[in-house]
Each structure stands twice: as structure tokens, then as C-alpha cells.
Amino acid sequence: MHCIKKVTDDLIWVGANDRRLAMFEGVYSVPNGVSYNAYLLMDEKTVLVDTVDKAVQQRLLENVAVALNGRPLDYLIVQHMEPDHSAAMKELLLRYPGVKIVCNAKTQTMIKQFFDLDVDALIVGEGDTLNTGRHTLHFVMAPMVHWPEVMVTYDSTDKILFSADAFGTFGALNGALFADEVDFNRDYLDEARRYYTNIVGKYGTQVQTLLNKAATLPIEMICPLHGFVWRKNFSDIIAKYMLWSSYQPEERGVMIAYASVYGNTENAAEILASKLHDNGIKTVMFDVSVTPTSEIIAAAFRWSHLVFASTTYNAGIFVSMEALLDDLVAHNIQNRTVGILENGSWAATSGNLMREKLEKCKNLHFLEHTVSLKSSLKASQLPELEAMVQSIAADFPHSTTNTVASKDGKTAVIDPAAMFKLSYGLFVLTTKDGQKDNGCIINTVMQVTASPVRIAIAVNKANFTTGMIAKTGAFNVSILAESAPFRIFEQFGFNSGKDSDKFAQCGYDTRTANGIRYLPQHTNSVISATVTGSYDCGTHTMFIADVTESLILSGEPSMTYQYYFDHVKPKPQPSQEAKKGFACKICGYVFEGETLPADFVCPLCKHGADDFESL
Numbered sequence: 001m002h003c004i005k006k007v008t009d010d011l012i013w014v015g016a017n018d019r020r021l022a023m024f025e026g027v028y029s030v031p032n033g034v035s036y037n038a039y040l041l042m043d044e045k046t047v048l049v050d051t052v053d054k055a056v057q058q059r060l061l062e063n064v065a066v067a068l069n070g071r072p073l074d075y076l077i078v079q080h081m082e083p084d085h086s087a088a089m090k091e092l093l094l095r096y097p098g099v100k101i102v103c104n105a106k107t108q109t110m111i112k113q114f115f116d117l118d119v120d121a122l123i124v125g126e127g128d129t130l131n132t133g134r135h136t137l138h139f140v141m142a143p144m145v146h147w148p149e150v151m152v153t154y155d156s157t158d159k160i161l162f163s164a165d166a167f168g169t170f171g172a173l174n175g176a177l178f179a180d181e182v183d184f185n186r187d188y189l190d191e192a193r194r195y196y197t198n199i200v201g202k203y204g205t206q207v208q209t210l211l212n213k214a215a216t217l218p219i220e221m222i223c224p225l226h227g228f229v230w231r232k233n234f235s236d237i238i239a240k241y242m243l244w245s246s247y248q249p250e251e252r253g254v255m256i257a258y259a260s261v262y263g264n265t266e267n268a269a270e271i272l273a274s275k276l277h278d279n280g281i282k283t284v285m286f287d288v289s290v291t292p293t294s295e296i297i298a299a300a301f302r303w304s305h306l307v308f309a310s311t312t313y314n315a316g317i318f319v320s321m322e323a324l325l326d327d328l329v330a331h332n333i334q335n336r337t338v339g340i341l342e343n344g345s346w347a348a349t350s351g352n353l354m355r356e357k358l359e360k361c362k363n364l365h366f367l368e369h370t371v372s373l374k375s376s377l378k379a380s381q382l383p384e385l386e387a388m389v390q391s392i393a394a395d396f397p398h399s400t401t402n403t404v405a406s407k408d409g410k411t412a413v414i415d416p417a418a419m420f421k422l423s424y425g426l427f428v429l430t431t432k433d434g435q436k437d438n439g440c441i442i443n444t445v446m447q448v449t450a451s452p453v454r455i456a457i458a459v460n461k462a463n464f465t466t467g468m469i470a471k472t473g474a475f476n477v478s479i480l481a482e483s484a485p486f487r488i489f490e491q492f493g494f495n496s497g498k499d500s501d502k503f504a505q506c507g508y509d510t511r512t513a514n515g516i517r518y519l520p521q522h523t524n525s526v527i528s529a530t531v532t533g534s535y536d537c538g539t540h541t542m543f544i545a546d547v548t549e550s551l552i553l554s555g556e557p558s559m560t561y562q563y564y565f566d567h568v569k570p571k572p573q574p575s576q577e578a579k580k581g582f583a584c585k586i587c588g589y590v591f592e593g594e595t596l597p598a599d600f601v602c603p604l605c606k607h608g609a610d611d612f613e614s615l
């Protein structure tokens with residue numbers, strides 16, 4: 001019997017669930033099953049987007065037949081050739097011989113490889129479109145997310161992104177199709193993380209490329225090939241993807257993974273965890289011989305600090321730990337602090353060997369001292385363990401975070417570590433008045449008190465944002481990281497929010513608990529604050545404000561003013577004729593002339609004559 005779900009008025013989910021599969025791809029346990037999504041677009045032409053795994057092929061075929069209701073199937077878009085999405089293709093072609101396959105050239109080659117079929121496909125490439133009547137489908141190549149032939153499809157009519165494996169989740173659908181119909185963060189986020197990190201974790205750069213392409217599209221719905229359809233609040237999952245794909249930790253805390261044959265290494269790991277906890281540091285532990293590797297990989301992507309403890313075995317690393325480390329290296333783990341504990345009754349070698357493996361990864365900071373046990377931890381070695389705890393604790397200043405409730409009842413966290421990201425740098429200041437979101441670039445943010453956590457910002461009075469903050473008393477500061485491109489400065493710094501939408505180019509609508517937007521990308525922290533006072537500084541207003549929320553977004557260094565001038569701001573282009581004039585040090589605007597009026601204000605960034613230099 002068919003089982004279909006309406007996605008929109010002319011889009012139908014025709015996929016299927018498998019709860020009998022033990023190991024997805026033969027490697028990953030799926031105790032809650034897995035869904036294989038396929039979508040049928042009912043336009044003037046009918047279009048099926050992908051098929052399903054052979055285990056549930058029959059259900060797809062029934063679903064498609066019922067949904068078509070006697071109409072022919074005109075197109076089959078093949079976004080991904082991995083057999084969990086393509087296995088039903090051959091049977092589908094037998095039943096609908098008139099269907100036209102739409103795919104890219106790499107996919108056509110793979111169809112031949114998998115099915116020994118020479119198909120007369122409509123070959124598409126980056127930016128190509130297919131009009132099906134009311135809908136126009138745009139094809140966007142997404143190589144290595146998660147195979148080289150992968151492409152995604154964007155329906156510009158209904159603003160739907162068919163995202164292939166991206167934004168998928170392990171776990172069968174249990175009646176609900178949309179992520180907003182379940183408590184996703186409570187019940188499914190762990191499986192979304194395990195899916196992402198294990199399936200496409202290795203390909204962070206390629207995922208970032210896809211995210212950047214998607215950021216230019218207005219998206220109202222995301223239809224992945226596994227798990228839920230996203231139609232609301234998908235900025236949360238996109239923010240997670242940004243962290244995972246840039247190998248930045250989601251949370252600050254320590255993951256301890258240990259391999260212990262007779263319990264002595266485990267005992268040392270337990271004592272370490274207990275001491276870390278007593279220092280106010282979140283800790284999770286895994287016995288690598290018991291917990292599936294895919295869960296530990298996912299945890300390694302989640303936490304900021306990793307400790308590996310292993311006994312020595314056959315003069316090497318214990319087998320399950322060795323397998324875990326090889327898998328972690330293969331999944332490209334980066335940007336973590338790593339501690340190592342080894343054990344050996346006569347010749348401990350596992351410490352050095354573990355470190356050698358992990359040294360292949362980028363940006364791992366190893367704690368200087370490896371704790372080395374001989375058979376078991378002795379009281380005389382407790383100071384060594386304590387030293388490891390203190391080395392880690394040094395990264396967690398004021399390690400307890402404060403949880404507060406915001407006005408709208410949402411929970412907000414104040415992570416004091418976000419204050420340590422402040423520098424004489426550059427920031428995107430954002431605010432909201434009614435439905436109007438606005439923002440500008442500022443260069444002055446400082447912490448003024450620790451209890452309560454209070455900051456000061458200075459904003460040019462000419463900025464529209466200043467008036468909005470004076471009226472609403474609330475703002476966010478997104479701390480720009482060194483990766484911030486010049487376009488962010490153009491977007492927020494070179495025009496006024498009075499007559500433009502500063503967020504027009506932003507594909508994401510990420511907001512903190514106060515409802516104000518922030519930049520989740522090219523930033524390392526966001527600070528939300530409520531104004532408690534202001535001071536007239538002539539050209540600028542200084543706002544004093546209590547911090548209501550602060551979050552670390554990435555481990556990237558903050559962008560300093562110096563870094564901006566050295567690496568981001570475009571250099572003046574050499575010209576044939578030497579021009580006389582003055583260039584704005586902030587945005588590069590050139591005023592041509594012998595003298596710069598003292599009251600001159602840059603027409604682009606609104607900075608005064610003091611910020612100009614002679615050409």
C-alpha cells in the first residue's frame with residue numbers, strides 16, 4: 001500500500017523508510033532506521049527527484065504510481081548516484097520507458113558503471129535550468145557532497161532547495177515529515193551530527209562551497225535525501241553545518257575516549273574526568289571498545305578538547321583506539337586541543353604513536369605533557385594528572401557559563417569566553433525595530449565590567465543603526481574573524497539602512513534570543529546586549545549595555561584593524577596618471593583634488609577627513 005506525504009500543493013514526498021537495516025553503508029549502525037527521500041513534482045511536466053535504496057524500492061514504485069494518478073512520468077532528476085538513492089532507477093525506467101533522465105555528465109558515466117545502461121539523458125551543468133511549466137529548476141553542482149557527481153536542485157518558483165545528502169539525518173521518519181513537527185534539537189540533532197560528520201565530515205571545504213552558493217539563494221524549504229524536510233527555523237541547522245564544515249567545535253568541553261583492557265587506563269580517565277568536572281568543565285567519556293566509532297567521531301566534532309587514553313598493545317596502540325584515530329584522521333578533524341594518556345606495563349609506546357597519527361590533522365594543539373602510566377595510576381602521579389587538568393582549565397577562564405532567560409522566554413547563554421574575542425577590531429553591529437533589521441560596521445567595542453558583564457560601543461550618529469538602538473535599546477555585536485571578506489564591509493559599511501536592506505544578500509536568518517540577527521559566518525562570537533545608558537561623544541554615541549547573551553561561533557582569530565588594512569581592504573590600483581587626492585583609510589574611497597575640506601565626510605562609509613590619507 002502506498003504511503004505518500006504532501007510537501008506543497010504540487011510537491012509530494014514519495015520516499016520510504018527502512019527500520020530493518022542494521023548498518024548503513026555497511027559501517028554505521030542505524031538503531032532508529034533511515035529514510036530515503038524522493039520527491040515528485042506535479043507540474044505541467046512531472047518530475048521525480050531521485051529514487052531510493054533497493055530495500056524499499058517497491059514502496060517507491062507504488063508511491064510514484066499513486067501520486068502520478070495515471071499521468072506519465074516526464075523527468076527523473078538524478079542528483080546523486082550512490083545506490084541508496086539510485087538503486088530503484090533501473091526498475092523505474094522499465095515501468096516508465098518514456099522518462100527523460102536529467103543529470104550531469106559524471107552521473108551519466110556512473111549510470112553506465114552501475115547499471116550497464118546507455119541512457120539518452122538531458123545533461124545539465126552549473127546554472128542550467130529546466131522549466132516544467134510553473135516551476136523553474138536550477139542545477140547547482142556540489143561535488144564531494146558526498147560523491148563527485150552530486151548536484152543539488154533549486155526550484156526558484158517555490159524557493160525550494162533539493163539538497164541531496166546535505167542536511168540529512170539518520171533515523172526513519174515516524175509519521176512526521178517536517179523538522180518543525182518534532183523536537184529536532186532534543187530528539188534528532190545528535191543523529192544529524194552523526195550523519196554529517198561520518199558521511200561528509202571529510203569534505204568540509206566542499207560543503208562550505210555549497211553553503212556559500214546556497215547563501216545567495218532565497219530559500220524557503222530544504223528537501224534532503226534523508227530525514228526531515230526543513231520549512232522553518234533552518235538557520236539553526238545551517239549554523240551547525242557552518243561549524244561542522246569549518247571544523248570548529250560546537251561546544252566547549254572535553255571528550256575523553258579511552259581504550260582499557262583491564263580497567264586501569266579507564267580508572268585514570270575517570271579520575272581525569274572527575275577533576276575536569278570539579279573545575280567546572282563539561283566532560284563526556286567513551287570506551288572505544290564499546291561505543292560505535294561513528295558516535296565518537298560525532299562527539300569529536302562537537303567538543304573543543306579531546307583526550308585520548310590508550311593502553312599499549314602488541315607494542316602499538318590498542319586496536320579499537322587505533323581504528324578510532326585512523327577514522328578521525330580520515331574525517332579531517334581539525335582545530336582542537338588534544339591531551340594524551342598512555343599505559344604500558346613494560347614498554348609504553350601508545351602515547352607517541354597516537355600523537356604521530358593525529359599530527360596528520362590540521363591545527364591540533366597538543367598539551368605538552370603526555371601522562372604515562374606503568375600498569376596503573378599511582379598516587380605519586382596525581383600531580384601529573386592535575387597538571388593536565390590545569391592545562392585544559394587554562395582554556396576555560398571562568399569556566400561556568402551563566403544561563404539566563406530573555407524577555408521572550410527563550411534561554412540565552414552568556415559565555416564569558418566570548419569577551420576574550422574583543423580586540424581593536426571590526427564588528428557588525430545589528431539591531432531590529434519592528435520588522436526592520438539593520439546593521440553597520442563599527443570598530444569600538446569593549447568590556448567595561450565583569451559583574452554584570454557590561455560592554456561599551458561607539459557608533460557614528462550619522463548611521464541609521466544608531467537611532468534604532470537609541471529607540472529600541474537592544475543590539476548584537478558579531479565579532480568579525482580574519483576570514484571576513486571585503487563584501488561584508490561593502491554590505492554593512494558602504495550604504496545606509498535607511499534606504500536599503502543590509503541583509504538582502506544574506507541567505508540565512510540567524511537570530512539570538514533577543515530576536516536580533518547576527519552573522520553566523522566569518523565571525524567568531526556574537527554578543528547580545530541591552531542598553532543601560534548612553535554618552536554623547538560628538539560625532540558618535542557611546543552606548544553602555546548589559547550583555548544578555550554571548551556565544552562562541554568559531555575558533556578563528558578576531559579580525560584586527562591592522563589585519564583588515566593588510567589583508568582585506570583592496571589595495572589602490574596603480575593608474576597611468578598620478579592622481580592628486582586623498583583616499584579613505586576605511587573603505588578606499590578616493591577624493592580627487594589638491595585639498596581635502598576639513599569637514600569632508602566619506603560618501604561611502606561616512607568617516608570624516610581624519611580617516612583620509614594623501615595619495
Ligand code: FEO
Binds near residue numbers: 080085165226
Ligand atoms: Fe545518502 Fe551519499 O548517499
